[in-house]
Amino acid sequence: MLANNFKELNMKKNQSLHRVLFSLLGLMILIGMGCQKRDVADLQNPSFPSTAEVFIDDFTSDLAYAAFGGSDVKAFQVDNQVAYGSTRQSMRFDVPDDNSPGGSYAGGVFFSKTGRNLSGFNALTFYIKASQAATIGVLGFGNDLGANKYQVTLIDLPVNSNWKKVIIPIPDASKLTAEKGLFYYSTGSQAGRGYTFWIDEVRFEKLGDIANLQGLIFTGQDRVISNAETGDKITVDGLQATVNLPTGVNQRVAITPHYFTFSSSSPLVANVNEVGLITVLTAGNTTITAKLNNNTAIGKLTLTSVGQANLPATPAPVPPTRSPANVISMYSNAYTNVPVDTWNTRWQFSTADEFFIQISNDNIIRYKNLNFVGIEFTSNKINASAMTHFHLDIWTPDNTALPNNFKVLLIDFGANGTFGGGDDVQHEITIIRPTLVTGNWVSLDIPLASFTGLTTRANLAQLVLSGSIPNVFVDNVYFYR
Numbered sequence: 320m321l322a323n324n325f326k327e328l329n330m331k332k333n334q335s336l337h338r339v340l341f342s343l344l345g346l347m348i349l350i351g352m353g354c355q356k357r358d359v360a361d362l363q364n365p366s367f368p369s370t371a372e373v374f375i376d377d378f379t380s381d382l383a384y385a386a387f388g389g390s391d392v393k394a395f396q397v398d399n400q401v402a403y404g405s406t407r408q409s410m411r412f413d414v415p416d417d418n419s420p421g422g423s424y425a426g427g428v429f430f431s432k433t434g435r436n437l438s439g440f441n442a443l444t445f446y447i448k449a450s451q452a453a454t455i456g457v458l459g460f461g462n463d464l465g466a467n468k469y470q471v472t473l474i475d476l477p478v479n480s481n482w483k484k485v486i487i488p489i490p491d492a493s494k495l496t497a498e499k500g501l502f503y504y505s506t507g508s509q510a511g512r513g514y515t516f517w518i519d520e521v522r523f524e525k526l527g528d529i530a531n532l533q534g535l536i537f538t539g540q541d542r543v544i545s546n547a548e549t550g551d552k553i554t555v556d557g558l559q560a561t562v563n564l565p566t567g568v569n570q571r572v573a574i575t576p577h578y579f580t581f582s583s584s585s586p587l588v589a590n591v592n593e594v595g596l597i598t599v600l601t602a603g604n605t606t607i608t609a610k611l612n613n614n615t616a617i618g619k620l621t622l623t624s625v626g627q628a629n630l631p632a633t634p635a636p637v638p639p640t641r642s643p644a645n646v647i648s649m650y651s652n653a654y655t656n657v658p659v660d661t662w663n664t665r666w667q668f669s670t671a672d673e674f675f676i677q678i679s680n681d682n683i684i685r686y687k688n689l690n691f692v693g694i695e696f697t698s699n700k701i702n703a704s705a706m707t708h709f710h711l712d713i714w715t716p717d718n719t720a721l722p723n724n725f726k727v728l729l730i731d732f733g734a735n736g737t738f739g740g741g742d743d744v745q746h747e748i749t750i751i752r753p754t755l756v757t758g759n760w761v762s763l764d765i766p767l768a769s770f771t772g773l774t775t776r777a778n779l780a781q782l783v784l785s786g787s788i789p790n791v792f793v794d795n796v797y798f799y800r
């Protein structure tokens with residue numbers, strides 16, 4: 320029960336995060352042009368004020384507020400009843416219930432109308448408390464309602480009904496000479512129900528007791544890609560910074576690529592641009608690393624490119640002409656296809672990636688890194704009771720010598736038409752050499768009678784492809800009689 324609630328809560332939070340990202344995108348498009356101009360002007364203007372205060376007991380002179388699109392625009396107000404210590408006023412945020420008509424989450428930006436020079440500080444600090452124990456989705460600075468170039472975000476901050484001080488480190492203050500994004504937040508309900516939180520005494524500070532600022536890429540992991548191909552584009556993700564707080568706690572924040580300097584050890588194999596987008600150029604090996612404040616970040620990508628992709632030279636054989644009554648096609652250019660929910664369910668432990676490609680104008684599904692892949696058609700289950708065969712064409716560049724194999728699993732949800740209930744049936748067929756070959760299309764025509772465990776087939780709902788060949792091209796997937 321607890322685990323379920325937690326999962327649901329995280330889902331809700333992710334939903335509100337997505338909403339925020341969408342609304343930010345909208346704003347970026349609206350005022351993106353203006354920002355370019357402003358940045359140039361900023362460089363020429365050394366006179367931005369270095370004001371530290373954001374909200375102490377009221378708005379500082381340059382401060383304005385904008386709610387995120389889709390959020391409850393009335394979520395924020397100045398509160399003169401509750402405030403930190405003996406101070407006069409605080410910022411109060413009323414998070415709405417789910418599906419509240421006024422907006423389904425609370426979120427917005429406190430921005431400077433003029434811009435500030437924050438290069439003399441090393442942290443944004445504030446006090447926070449809530450009407451109940453809760454987890455605040457995102458809090459941070461650098462969201463300027465534009466490009467959000469230097470955004471820094473604290474994710475999933477636990478709060479309770481006691482005031483506590485929060486320190487959000489500035490990863491590289493020298494970047495913040497003309498910053499408009501002074502503070503931002505976004506969060507959703509707790510298990511569907513709204514609550515209230517207060518934030519007070521928001522200011523930038525130069526703290527002497529935060530130390531060991533460390534950048535991380537790929538969330539500090541050493542990532543390996545061993546089969547990249549020319550033309551692949553990979554984004555450096557998991558961009559973070561950590562510092563040691565006076566409490567001894569390590570504070571970890573999500574930061575933008577603009578704080579980092581990325582590099583590739585072999586830029587001719589793959590280069591990486593200023594926002595961490597890697598482009599694979601040819602076969603070879605390279606290592607992608609990054610620096611934050613001239614210190615090497617934790618985490619890297621070791622990338623091996625195999626060069627040009629190994630693709631089928633020709634499309635799969637064209638299936639014979641059949642009366643529509645004699646075929647139920649899931650994927651083919653030759654027939655009318657029934658709807659399929661997904662060609663990759665991305666079930667846990669599946670490493671498969673799917674690509675919908677064309678060879679000589681013929682549509683083909685390409686699977687890379689295939690260990691197994693779930694293909695689902697639960698919304699429109701297939702009744703293949705009257706059919707006699709299952710057909711698919713496959714092509715692989717991989718070694719097909721024994722014991723390598725390719726497996727086809729069909730799953731029927733049984734008489735009740737839904738997953739489980741004791742009536743589900745399934746059967747898996749294994750294809751090996753000499754049927755399975757390398758570098759040639761193989762047309763599989765498997766009698767449904769061979770799927771001996773598949774004792775019913777009126778509610779077929781899932782197809783699972785698996786085996787030990789990680790690169791498989793698939794076409795003409797259909798039942799027939």
Ligand SMILES: [Ca+2]
Nearest residue numbers: 375376406408
């Ligand atoms: Ca106050």
Ligand SMILES: [Ca+2]
Nearest residue numbers: 652681682794
């Ligand atoms: Ca095709």
Ligand SMILES: [Ca+2]
Nearest residue numbers: 732733737739
């Ligand atoms: Ca069932």
